[in-house]
Amino acid sequence: MRDEPMPRPDPQALLDWYDRHARALPWRVGPAARLRGERPDPYRVWLSEIMLQQTTVAAVRDYFHAFTTRWPTVQALAAAQDADVMATWAGLGYYARARNLLKCARVVTDVHDGTFPDDHATLLTLPGVGPYAAAAIAAIAFDDPQTVVDGNVERVMARLFDEHTPLPAAKPILTDHAARLTPRERPGCYAQGVMDLGATICTPKRPACGLCPWRKSCAAWAEGTAAELPKKAPKKRKPTRLGIAYLARRIDGAWLLERRPDKGLLGGMLGWPGSDWGEEAPQDNPPIRAEWKTLNAEARHTFTHFHLRLTVKTALVPLDRRPLRGEFIELPDFSPADLPTVMRKAFDLAQGQ
DNA sequence: GAGTCGTGGAA
DNA sequence: TTTCCAAGACT
Structure with missing residues (x-):
């Protein structure tokens, strides 16, 4: 002392x-x-x-x-x-x-x-x-x-x-x-x-x-x-959650997007229609009728309290096809820079394949 | 008090 | 690759 x-x-x-x-x-x-x-x-x-x-x-x-x-x-x-x-x-x-x-x-x-x-x-x-x-x-x-x-x-x-x-x-x-x-x-x-x-x-x-x-x-x-110093309470380890993101592009170049509800994760942000993110395998429920292709690689992202492995599915759809969820946004009204990072990662994967 | 809520850079 | 962390607020 x-x-x-x-x-x-x-x-x-x-x-x-x-x-x-x-x-x-x-x-x-x-x-x-x-x-x-x-x-x-x-x-x-x-x-x-x-x-x-x-x-x-x-x-x-x-x-x-x-x-x-x-x-x-x-x-x-x-x-x-x-x-x-x-x-x-x-x-x-x-x-x-x-x-x-x-x-x-x-x-x-x-x-x-x-x-x-x-x-x-x-x-x-x-x-x-x-x-x-x-x-x-x-x-x-x-x-x-x-x-x-x-x-x-x-x-x-x-x-x-x-x-x-x-x-x-x-x-x-x-x-x-x-x-x-x-x-x-x-x-x-x-x-x-x-x-x-x-x-x-x-x-x-x-x-x-x-x-x-x-x-x-x-x-x-x-x-x-x-x-x-300072001492801190021990942290909990992050669980891994699974999800699916659906990236539909119309033949005129418009993308199918969805405004997320104000409450909760990424609240108020634009994103791809998708499944819930849980620890169980997600249910395949596409937002629009199409021939969906699953990408080989998945988008990985870590949030504050969990890891996410996001399966990315893509489809090309005709002009007159109506979506079940979300709405098509034409360029330049939409830019991938408007997306939260996890959604942009999914976009980058789809562009790269 | 404890859980939720993003991201990118550093080690 | 994983962990930690950065000028917190809200529920």
């Missing part, structure tokens, strides 16, 4: 580190502009925070650009067609975020007069905005000293205070630590600084403690336990 108490981590040291190492990101205001008093656009802060949930900066970049180019304001987004928003989100995952994004834009436009609320409690009422996002938006866009706790902050706090209680039980403890450290000055920069620290220095594996501005006040560093 240590014989001396650990010095309290200094928020100012973290802010100094952030000023020197902050990454330039499209939703951030640079240091020069900030010194001129410029504030980040709440719409862009909100959009980035939703996109960044469980998603890397690298994956978000192009999507953020696509959204802000096509819909520069929350009013513009609120006026968008649902299908266009879902298609533009396609490939980013967690599609409930896109559905809630549109709901939220319409609430802000219709209920809040097109202006984002600036307080945590009201932000929390917005669709898709939870405790993390509400705190992050309040801190970053409005300089409100809210406690921002994401996966990075949990990891940094677990290490600073050498907390061995496994997540998620440790969450209240770590949140309490984070709250005590949050400064009243520049809370937005501080929040982004801790998250940047977690993303670049205090990483899940092989943390670069030698570069950390908080090393001297880190209990896990003193104990040599940083790399094994």
Whole structure:
């Protein structure tokens, strides 16, 4: 054990580190502009925070650009067609975020007069905005000293205070630590600084403690336990599910597609008509009468909680044939880029054969 | 509290 | 190939 108490981590040291190492990101205001008093656009802060949930900066970049180019304001987004928003989100995952994004834009436009609320409690009422996002938006866009706790902050706090209680039980403890450290000055920069620290220095594996501005006040560093924190509850193994996807192309080039129901997996997204996905062999129930051919290879895809092996069947159908399910969409109204990744994999297989 | 909900990159 | 994981929210 240590014989001396650990010095309290200094928020100012973290802010100094952030000023020197902050990454330039499209939703951030640079240091020069900030010194001129410029504030980040709440719409862009909100959009980035939703996109960044469980998603890397690298994956978000192009999507953020696509959204802000096509819909520069929350009013513009609120006026968008649902299908266009879902298609533009396609490939980013967690599609409930896109559905809630549109709901939220319409609430802000219709209920809040097109202006984002600036307080945590009201932000929390917005669709898709939870405790993390509400705190992050309040801190970053409005300089409100809210406690921002994401996966990075949990990891940094677990290490600073050498907390061995496994997540998620440790969450209240770590949140309490984070709250005590949050400064009243520049809370937005501080929040982004801790998250940047977690993303670049205090990483899940092989943390670069030698570069950390908080090393001297880190209990896990003193104990040599940083790399094994935070502890997490053991994960369940993923079962494998089986399914069939039916890719019917009409002779004029139109594809037979189906809008998935809003609730559940890939909710609100376009996809191929298909069987249910279960652990038993799927029932062959084509969406249109045709001579179906089964591809040799299957589309494999892993979701959050199961593996999928998707048998792909293809057919060419005449112009006047009516489908039992779904509807034909002609090019260019349909692009494979509008599909969630698992559906695009099936399309790629069909194209390749 | 536990399960659901995507994807791609890294090791 | 498999596992882990990334600025969580919702039920």
